[in-house]
Amino acid sequence: MIAWETLAQVLINGLITGGIYGLIALGLSIIFGVMRVINIAHGDFMMLGAYTSYWLFVYSGGLINPFISLIISVPLGFIVGVAIYWILVNRVVEAPELMSLLLMFGVSTFIANMALWAWTAYYRGIPYTLPSISIGSIVIPLCRLLAFILAIAITFGLYVLFTKTYIGKAVRAVSQNRLAASLMGIDVVKIFAFSFGLGAAIAFAAGSLITMSVERAFDPYIGGHYTLLSFCIAVLGGLGSMRGALIGGLIIGLIESFTGGLFIPVSLVPAIYFAIMYLVLLFKPTGLMGR
Amino acid sequence: MDFLKIEIKEMKFKTIHYIALIFLVILVMAPFTPLSARLPFLYLTLFWIVFVGSFNIITGFTGYVPFGQVMFLGAGSYAAVLSIVKLGISPYIAIIIGGLASMALAFIIGYPTLRLRGAYFSIATIALNEALKVIIYNAPEEITGGPMGVTLPTELFEPIICYYLMLSLAVITVLITYFIANSKFGMGLMAIREDEDAAAVLGVNAHKLKLMAFMISALIAGMAGSIHAWRTMYIEAVSEFEIHKTVIGLAMLMFGGAGTVTGPILGATILYTIEDYFWAQFPFAHMIIVGLIIIVVVLFVPQGLVGWLRQKMPKMKELLF
Numbered sequence: 319m320i321a322w323e324t325l326a327q328v329l330i331n332g333l334i335t336g337g338i339y340g341l342i343a344l345g346l347s348i349i350f351g352v353m354r355v356i357n358i359a360h361g362d363f364m365m366l367g368a369y370t371s372y373w374l375f376v377y378s379g380g381l382i383n384p385f386i387s388l389i390i391s392v393p394l395g396f397i398v399g400v401a402i403y404w405i406l407v408n409r410v411v412e413a414p415e416l417m418s419l420l421l422m423f424g425v426s427t428f429i430a431n432m433a434l435w436a437w438t439a440y441y442r443g444i445p446y447t448l449p450s451i452s453i454g455s456i457v458i459p460l461c462r463l464l465a466f467i468l469a470i471a472i473t474f475g476l477y478v479l480f481t482k483t484y485i486g487k488a489v490r491a492v493s494q495n496r497l498a499a500s501l502m503g504i505d506v507v508k509i510f511a512f513s514f515g516l517g518a519a520i521a522f523a524a525g526s527l528i529t530m531s532v533e534r535a536f537d538p539y540i541g542g543h544y545t546l547l548s549f550c551i552a553v554l555g556g557l558g559s560m561r562g563a564l565i566g567g568l569i570i571g572l573i574e575s576f577t578g579g580l581f582i583p584v585s586l587v588p589a590i591y592f593a594i595m596y597l598v599l600l601f602k603p604t605g606l607m608g609r
Numbered sequence: 610m611d612f613l614k615i616e617i618k619e620m621k622f623k624t625i626h627y628i629a630l631i632f633l634v635i636l637v638m639a640p641f642t643p644l645s646a647r648l649p650f651l652y653l654t655l656f657w658i659v660f661v662g663s664f665n666i667i668t669g670f671t672g673y674v675p676f677g678q679v680m681f682l683g684a685g686s687y688a689a690v691l692s693i694v695k696l697g698i699s700p701y702i703a704i705i706i707g708g709l710a711s712m713a714l715a716f717i718i719g720y721p722t723l724r725l726r727g728a729y730f731s732i733a734t735i736a737l738n739e740a741l742k743v744i745i746y747n748a749p750e751e752i753t754g755g756p757m758g759v760t761l762p763t764e765l766f767e768p769i770i771c772y773y774l775m776l777s778l779a780v781i782t783v784l785i786t787y788f789i790a791n792s793k794f795g796m797g798l799m800a801i802r803e804d805e806d807a808a809a810v811l812g813v814n815a816h817k818l819k820l821m822a823f824m825i826s827a828l829i830a831g832m833a834g835s836i837h838a839w840r841t842m843y844i845e846a847v848s849e850f851e852i853h854k855t856v857i858g859l860a861m862l863m864f865g866g867a868g869t870v871t872g873p874i875l876g877a878t879i880l881y882t883i884e885d886y887f888w889a890q891f892p893f894a895h896m897i898i899v900g901l902i903i904i905v906v907v908l909f910v911p912q913g914l915v916g917w918l919r920q921k922m923p924k925m926k927e928l929l930f
Binding site for chain 1: 672673674676718721722724725726727728729731732733735736737739740742743744746747852856859860863893894896897899900901902903904907908911
């Protein structure tokens with residue numbers, strides 16, 4: 319029999335992980351929802367975000383911790399995303415889905431191997447920790463809690479952006495009906511560029527946060543794992559749905575902490591992602607929140 | 610099986626057929642000539658031609674990209690090697706078993722995901738590839754060898770036989786591609802690639818056709834994986850399911866020209882030759898360039914080398930394609 323403290327601990331771990339997972343999948347879901355492009359390089363953007371935080375931490379001599387470096391990594395991600403959109407994706411966004419899929423696959427290979435060449439295959443981690451909070455026998459590392467709170471704050475910020483501002487409403491209009499939106503005077507290409515930048519910025523932010531919470535060590539090839547994870551979450555919640563991404567993230571976080579911590583080795587967790595994705599695609603391909 | 614009927618047009622022998630025949634004779638004779646010193650290179654070129662050819666059957670004709678295509682090499686090799694080592698089956702039969710195992714896997718993954726649009730299929734295959742990798746890696750050593758891998762008994766080492774097996778498989782792959790390109794089945798697949806909804810309206814059973822193409826593709830890749838496992842005598846989960854093989858195969862396919870008969874042969878031969886002579890010295894630059902090739906080909910020459918040649922030199926078309 320498992321003690322209730324263990325259960326509570328696993329539950330809290332799962333929720334904290336899940337909040338960040340929701341953010342990861344959100345970036346993928348926004349880009350897909352707006353322009354029907356699956357960003358295979360999503361995980362590689364996260365890897366770049368993690369390295370941005372790492373180098374800022376190292377070169378500032380520990381002054382800029384990963385939470386502060388969000389101020390730099392988020393705009394950087396936005397710029398990288400918009401640049402990649404203008405230079406590459408814009409040329410294939412109207413072409414069949416296959417083209418953008420292949421293109422982003424090439425981009426992903428290119429980014430990961432450039433990073434490998436520049437930064438070598440060493441596992442890196444940011445040596446920054448905060449004390450833990452203990453409630454009874456339940457331990458919550460402050461770093462993870464802060465990362466979770468920031469992830470939720472960013473998600474809430476996005477919600478406000480999409481519901482209250484002009485550009486956010488324009489993004490939603492384009493995702494609902496591209497032609498009608500352009501007839502209403504919305505510059506669709508600009509909205510695409512903005513959404514792609516937004517997706518990349520979220521990936522960079524998630525990359526910075528993940529170094530503080532879920533997987534503290536990273537290398538240039540970590541991207542593939544996160545692309546897969548975010549796709550799995552987005553599919554579970556319903557590809558293109560914001561609420562779906564959040565709920566999917568929480569479910570996957572909980573499943574991961576309950577199974578990975580208690581019943582099976584952590585290294586088998588990718589098999590669980592696959593099993594979930596397979597079952598969803600088999601029985602309800604639109605996902606939990608899909609239309 | 611009416612739709613499998615092939616319309617035999619008047620078979621005119623074109624220059625390309627004679628060239629192919631000459632190359633085939635050279636390859637068959639290779640072990641008995643000075644070329645035998647380069648036999649490992651020829652063998653690996655043939656391996657890539659088979660793998661890219663198997664990729665072509667699903668990606669080139671239907672427009673669906675299984676990013677996890679490498680899993681069929683891996684699953685085939687594991688099925689074959691385990692049946693040789695654990696059950697004592699002859700390697701020749703094990704190759705068939707490897708192919709059938711991959712085909713069964715293709716059915717399992719293709720059945721739900723090929724109903725959906727391409728992206729789901731593409732990523733679900735990567736997910737299955739990763740899942741197989743970690744399951745085999747974490748399984749008890751008595752069953753799959755775990756992280757240690759499995760070694761074949763040394764008395765089975767037959768590089769020349771493996772060379773001829775791979776050569777035969779390459780020829781079979783090219784013939785299958787040729788027949789698909791000229792059959793009603795292939796027409797259906799290409800209709801799906803151009804416009805799936807329109808094809809479905811016109812009575813093409815898109816799901817069934819895609820699934821069949823995917824299973825044929827997996828069968829070939831599984832057999833290639835089995836032969837390759839026999840040739841290398843050793844398999845291990847992480848390298849058998851290494852996603853790089855998919856990336857390189859995809860670059861070769863796109864470079865040569867997806868959906869053509871000669872494209873995969875040219876793409877695999879040219880890029881593997883360059884890799885062997887040049888890139889192997891710069892392992893980091895290699896994958897960067899492979900990524901660049903995919904990007905450049907998608908953006909500027911999506912029809913690939915063969916498609917480009919067809920467009921630029923219409924006279925060559927009569928002669929060659």
